[in-house]
Amino acid sequence: MIETMTRVAAARYSELAARSGKEVRIGDKRIALFKLTNGDVRVIENQSPHPKGGVLSEGLVSGEYVFCPVYDWKISLIDGKVQAPDTGQVKTYEVLIEDNQVYILL
Amino acid sequence: MNKKKLVMIGNGMAGVRTVEEILKLAPEQFDITIFGKEPHPNYNRIKLSTLLQGDTNFNDIIMNPLDWYEKNNINLYTGEAVTEINKEDKTVFTDRGRKVEYDELIIATGSNSIILPIQGAEKEGVTGFRDIDDCEKMIKVSGSYKKAAVIGGGLLGLEAARGLLNLGMEVKVIHLMADLMERQLDPTASGMLKKELEAQGMEFLMEKQTIEILGDDRVTGLRFKDGSEIDADLVVMAIGIRANNAVAKENGIYINRGIVVNDFMETNIPNVYAVGECAEHREIVYGLVAPLYEQGKVLAARLCGKENASYQGSVTGTGLKVSGVDLYSAGEIQDDETTKAIKVHNEFDGVYKKILIRDNKIVGIVLYGDTNDSTKLFRILSKKEDISGMTSVSLLQSENSGEEGENIAAMPDDELVCGCNGVTKGTIVEAIHTQGLTSVDQVSCCTNAGRSCGRCKGMVGRILSHTLGESFKADLQKISLCSCTTLSRDEVVAEIKEKGLTNIREVMNVLEWKNEEGCTKCRPALNYYLGMIYMDEYKDDRDSRLVNEKMHANIQKDGTYSVVPRMYGGVTTAEDLKKIGVVAEKYNVPLVKLTGGQRIGLFGVKKEDLPAIWEELGMPSGYAYGKTLRTVKTCVGAQFCRYGTQDSMSLGIRLEKKFERLDTPHKVKMGVSACPRNCAEAGIKDIGVVGIDGGWEMYVAGNGGVDLRAGDLLCTVKNEDEVMEMAGAYLQYYRETARYMERTSKWLDRVGLKKVQEVLADEQTRKSLNERMDKTLQKYIEPWNDAIEHEQILEKYYKVTEKN
Numbered sequence: 001m002i003e004t005m006t007r008v009a010a011a012r013y014s015e016l017a018a019r020s021g022k023e024v025r026i027g028d029k030r031i032a033l034f035k036l037t038n039g040d041v042r043v044i045e046n047q048s049p050h051p052k053g054g055v056l057s058e059g060l061v062s063g064e065y066v067f068c069p070v071y072d073w074k075i076s077l078i079d080g081k082v083q084a085p086d087t088g089q090v091k092t093y094e095v096l097i098e099d100n101q102v103y104i105l106l
Numbered sequence: 107m108n109k110k111k112l113v114m115i116g117n118g119m120a121g122v123r124t125v126e127e128i129l130k131l132a133p134e135q136f137d138i139t140i141f142g143k144e145p146h147p148n149y150n151r152i153k154l155s156t157l158l159q160g161d162t163n164f165n166d167i168i169m170n171p172l173d174w175y176e177k178n179n180i181n182l183y184t185g186e187a188v189t190e191i192n193k194e195d196k197t198v199f200t201d202r203g204r205k206v207e208y209d210e211l212i213i214a215t216g217s218n219s220i221i222l223p224i225q226g227a228e229k230e231g232v233t234g235f236r237d238i239d240d241c242e243k244m245i246k247v248s249g250s251y252k253k254a255a256v257i258g259g260g261l262l263g264l265e266a267a268r269g270l271l272n273l274g275m276e277v278k279v280i281h282l283m284a285d286l287m288e289r290q291l292d293p294t295a296s297g298m299l300k301k302e303l304e305a306q307g308m309e310f311l312m313e314k315q316t317i318e319i320l321g322d323d324r325v326t327g328l329r330f331k332d333g334s335e336i337d338a339d340l341v342v343m344a345i346g347i348r349a350n351n352a353v354a355k356e357n358g359i360y361i362n363r364g365i366v367v368n369d370f371m372e373t374n375i376p377n378v379y380a381v382g383e384c385a386e387h388r389e390i391v392y393g394l395v396a397p398l399y400e401q402g403k404v405l406a407a408r409l410c411g412k413e414n415a416s417y418q419g420s421v422t423g424t425g426l427k428v429s430g431v432d433l434y435s436a437g438e439i440q441d442d443e444t445t446k447a448i449k450v451h452n453e454f455d456g457v458y459k460k461i462l463i464r465d466n467k468i469v470g471i472v473l474y475g476d477t478n479d480s481t482k483l484f485r486i487l488s489k490k491e492d493i494s495g496m497t498s499v500s501l502l503q504s505e506n507s508g509e510e511g512e513n514i515a516a517m518p519d520d521e522l523v524c525g526c527n528g529v530t531k532g533t534i535v536e537a538i539h540t541q542g543l544t545s546v547d548q549v550s551c552c553t554n555a556g557r558s559c560g561r562c563k564g565m566v567g568r569i570l571s572h573t574l575g576e577s578f579k580a581d582l583q584k585i586s587l588c589s590c591t592t593l594s595r596d597e598v599v600a601e602i603k604e605k606g607l608t609n610i611r612e613v614m615n616v617l618e619w620k621n622e623e624g625c626t627k628c629r630p631a632l633n634y635y636l637g638m639i640y641m642d643e644y645k646d647d648r649d650s651r652l653v654n655e656k657m658h659a660n661i662q663k664d665g666t667y668s669v670v671p672r673m674y675g676g677v678t679t680a681e682d683l684k685k686i687g688v689v690a691e692k693y694n695v696p697l698v699k700l701t702g703g704q705r706i707g708l709f710g711v712k713k714e715d716l717p718a719i720w721e722e723l724g725m726p727s728g729y730a731y732g733k734t735l736r737t738v739k740t741c742v743g744a745q746f747c748r749y750g751t752q753d754s755m756s757l758g759i760r761l762e763k764k765f766e767r768l769d770t771p772h773k774v775k776m777g778v779s780a781c782p783r784n785c786a787e788a789g790i791k792d793i794g795v796v797g798i799d800g801g802w803e804m805y806v807a808g809n810g811g812v813d814l815r816a817g818d819l820l821c822t823v824k825n826e827d828e829v830m831e832m833a834g835a836y837l838q839y840y841r842e843t844a845r846y847m848e849r850t851s852k853w854l855d856r857v858g859l860k861k862v863q864e865v866l867a868d869e870q871t872r873k874s875l876n877e878r879m880d881k882t883l884q885k886y887i888e889p890w891n892d893a894i895e896h897e898q899i900l901e902k903y904y905k906v907t908e909k910n
């Protein structure tokens with residue numbers, strides 16, 4: 001089966017603030033975009049894997065991790081893995097940056 | 107028994123250390139007299155750089171307070187200089203006409219700043235950088251002038267320049283050579299340093315020779331050899347120091363560059379010794395404390411008749427005490443035909459390391475950006491170890507890589523941990539074991555490690571936790587700020603002040619945080635401490651606040667927010683009620699509720715609707731989400747109630763208006779009732795005020811939350827003004843001493859009601875606490891309005907992008 005990927009223009013790279021998250025809604029998908037201190041952009045689903053849920057875009061960003069703002073879980077922005085002692089994984093998305101345009105690959 | 111009379115000229119670092127060593131070896135042998143020209147007890151001169159930045163105060167840098175002299179029966183004469191030595195009578199004379207006899211005489215007069223002998227050097231506004239007096243001068247000038255020029259781009263000059271930047275001045279550094287710190291760094295490292303300092307705001311004029319200082323009485327500028335000029339209101343000469351041997355001159359004491367001494371610190375005159383920066387040993391005059399302390403040890407042993415050791419000279423390593431700059435150098439600096447170099451240059455991370463090798467031995471080290479290897483490399487250099495068996499990788503492997511415990515375990519006992527005081531790992535471990543030490547401060551006390559520049563304290567802490575093992579680690583975790591550091595709240599706050607750290611990134615860098623960007627425990631805490639310390643100039647780091655404070659709204663489980671506007675003292679108006687009604691309807695707010703804090707909350711608001719709702723309400727934020735003043739509940743009181751003895755509503759409103767928005771370690775709630783029936787529940791508030799006939803009772807540390815606690819009576823006062831004054835002082839004392847996230851109830855239990863009462867009993871203390879409080883309160887602005895007015899804030903925090 002061939003999977004087709006759609007790319008969605010989600011933000012202008014220069015307008016993203018470092019160490020900060022941004023919520024993007026694409027159709028009914030809620031997605032959180034983070035720009036790290038090193039300039040990388042990481043994209044994950046804006047939904048904590050915590051049983052009670054909660055958004056992630058407003059979490060505190062430290063290096064390549066975001067701390068869930070509601071229950072303080074530490075989550076990797078690289079692979080979406082929840083760090084010990086908690087467990088779980090958030091869906092991650094690929095990003096493409098071309099000419100200051102940030103695309104999310106869905 | 108007749109004690110021998112020991113007299114010392116100079117009350118500085120090397121001299122007093124020598125006396126400390128003497129007291130250790132033979133506490134009863136001498137009757138000691140010390141003369142010091144400065145009007146202070148012995149202080150840590152190294153820390154003048156931080157004093158200049160205005161972040162440490164003088165008390166913090168005193169090493170031997172006056173009662174130390176008293177306890178050890180030392181006759182101390184401060185503000186009094188010795189002007190003459192009479193070697194025949196064995197007496198000294200002072201500028202106050204005092205004459206004192208000696209059996210043994212130590213000269214420890216240090217050095218003076220070199221002042222360029224150019225035209226205008228005597229003008230007002232020209233200073234060296236050597237003592238407290240110089241610092242006070244600079245701090246004073248910075249209060250009324252803007253432009254500073256520092257002549258000299260060496261260690262001292264750059265530290266002075268950094269201090270002046272912190273004092274809010276524009277700083278130009280003038281350097282004669284092409285490279286900064288050319289005696290400690292090679293051109294590559296020097297270039298990196300220059301770039302960093304430029305980024306910090308320093309301006310450099312390189313290869314410039316100053317020939318004249320311009321101005322009438324006061325300096326107004328500098329002229330250079332090439333004819334160019336600059337404006338300057340302050341000129342700091344930091345081109346070097348010269349041994350101060352004025353008293354030794356004309357007395358037949360042999361002087362070259364310094365007072366010449368042999369391997370036992372003896373001068374050519376019997377019973378006269380010299381130690382410290384005024385002494386010259388084997389043609390070297392040292393300018394760092396490490397060798398001077400070694401000299402002091404040798405001299406002490408000599409004077410006490412323990413003759414085993416002699417002084418053989420020292421190899422020294424240097425660093426620069428400017429935050430954001432990590433550099434270290436020792437030994438030879440420049441490559442030549444006889445040396446081979448191992449170099450690592452990682453431009454991306456800003457790291458440069460160079461090791462110079464001759465005949466399989468390290469002869470020079472230059473490290474920039476990462477100085478973790480410095481102790482190891484310095485040991486190999488100073489021991490002249492043969493390195494032919496080592497690979498360049500193993501030489502340059504940072505001690506921080508890998509398991510920390512393993513690194514400490516692998517560290518040889520004779521490795522130097524504290525360069526300033528020559529303290530090895532073995533000495534520290536032994537002291538921990540034999541004397542049962544459990545804190546870095548205790549180790550400092552017993553071994554001297556960490557007592558000078560302080561850069562080794564982190565390593566001392568790691569050795570301590572490694573030596574004491576798991577039990578200690580668990581203990582340490584409990585009191586440390588978070589798992590990113592082993593330092594406790596008090597240690598972190600002290601370091602911030604001492605080192606003049608001004609932002610979170612700097613704190614984490616300098617104090618060697620384990621996670622580069624911290625976590626949800628330390629980031630908000632550091633943001634609070636910095637804001638508390640630098641009352642009006644700290645730039646709040648909004649992204650280090652947790653979601654509620656960052657968004658100025660309380661997040662709910664489904665990602666919506668609540669909006670709770672201020673309703674001062676629980677008193678509202680028909681107009682405000684209407685506005686709330688209209689907004690609730692227009693935005694379909696799912697829940698409108700009276701909160702437990704006597705006001706109205708709108709719950710379930712969508713993030714993107716927050717700014718519009720705030721704007722339409724036009725009311726200030728009630729901060730129902732912050733570590734700050736929440737509500738001041740009031741009862742109707744004397745205005746209406748038949749029992750009321752005081753006007754509780756207006757006092758409540760006054761309190762709320764005064765302290766709203768203030769950052770506090772945890773949330774603070776207040777209540778004001780007009781009689782002891784206490785309808786406003788003032789007995790379970792952080793500050794509760796209860797009206798009585800002819801005055802007010804003030805209760806503190808009440809809590810209605812998880813650990814229910816009734817407030818304690820702090821004091822009874824006569825009128826509203828006194829309530830305001832006491833509340834301000836109490837809150838500020840809490841702000842300055844509590845741990846972040848420690849509610850007043852827990853804090854008071856820890857500190858003790860009595861202690862707090864004692865502190866607040868002093869009028870002067872109350873006054874200065876209130877001054878700091880008032881200064882702090884000036885910086886706040888209304889956050890909802892701020893968001894509405896600033897597109898960048900709206901864009902960054904509240905906009906949601908919608909795509910199909």
Ligand code: SRM
Pocket residue numbers: 660661662667668670699700701702703704705707709729730731736737775790791808809810811812813849
């Ligand atoms: C809205 C309100 C409940 C209500 O419907 O009335 C409320 C709501 C919350 N309280 Fe409260 N507290 C409210 C009055 C109180 C009171 C009563 C009071 O102020 O007189 C108390 C007990 C008194 C006290 O604090 O001493 C109270 C003790 C707590 C505690 C326990 C504090 C403690 O030290 O033990 C927490 C948890 C915490 O702060 O860590 C808490 C935490 C919370 C949080 C902020 C939990 C959170 O982080 O999400 C709730 C936010 C809900 C939301 O979506 O906005 N709330 N909370 C009240 C808002 C008052 C206001 O106008 O600002």
Ligand SMILES: Cc1cc2nc3c(=O)[nH]c(=O)nc-3n(C[C@H](O)[C@H](O)[C@H](O)COP(=O)(O)OP(=O)(O)OC[C@H]3O[C@@H](n4cnc5c(N)ncnc54)[C@H](O)[C@@H]3O)c2cc1C
Pocket residue numbers: 115116117118119120121122141142143144151152153154155186187188189214215216217235236237262265350353381382383384392393394395396398427526559
């Ligand atoms: C800003 C600054 C930063 C420094 N940073 C470092 C550093 O990071 N690391 C490091 O190792 N070193 C540093 N140093 C150097 C270090 O402070 C000195 O090496 C050390 O203080 C020298 O000790 P001393 O006792 O010889 O002289 P001092 O500490 O200068 O003491 C001499 C004292 O004698 C007094 N005196 C002089 N003449 C008379 C007299 N006739 N009668 C009575 N009293 C007299 C002087 O007033 C002075 O108080 C720094 C120095 C400065 C100024």
Ligand code: SF4
Pocket residue numbers: 741742743744747748749750751779780781782783784785786
């Ligand atoms: S506290 Fe006293 S004065 Fe206030 S309402 Fe209650 S009874 Fe009245």
Ligand code: FES
Pocket residue numbers: 523524525526527555556557558559560561562563
């Ligand atoms: S290295 Fe300076 S005090 Fe230890």
